Amino acid sequence: MSIKWFKLADTMSAIEWQANDMCIVELNGKEISLAKRGEAIFAFAHKCPHAGGILADGCIKANGTVECPLHRYQFNLSNGRNTSGEGYYLKTYPVEMREDGIYIGFEEKSWFSRL
Ligand code: FES
DSSP states (O other): OEEEEEEEESSGGGSOOOTTSEEEEEETTEEEEEEEETTEEEEEESBOTTTOOBGGGSEEOTTSEEEOTTTOOEEETTTOBBTTSSOOBOOEEOEEEETTEEEEEEEEOOGGGGO
C-alpha cells in the first residue's frame, strides 16, 4: 500500500478554522475533518464511525481526543483509538508539515493489494 500526498494549504493560518479549532475540508474528492492542537494538525474522517455524527461539530478534549457531538464517544486524534471504550475505530490520515506547505496522505490501494 502506498500513500499519495495532497497539499492542504501553504500554512496553518491559511486554513479557515472554526472557533473549536476544527474544520472540514475537501481533499482528494473526500470530506475530512481537521483539528489543531498547538502547532500540530490532525486529519480524520468527516463522520463518526458510530452513527455518523459530524466530528468537526464536537470538541477537542484536553487529553488529545476528539469528542463526537452526538453521543460523546471519544477518539484519539493521532491513531483513531476509541478512548471512551465503545470499540469503534476512527479513520485517521497522516499529516506532513513540509517546507512548501501542509500535506495530507491518502492510502492508495494497488491492484495487487486486492488479491
Ligand atoms: S454518532 Fe458519534 S458517538 Fe454516536
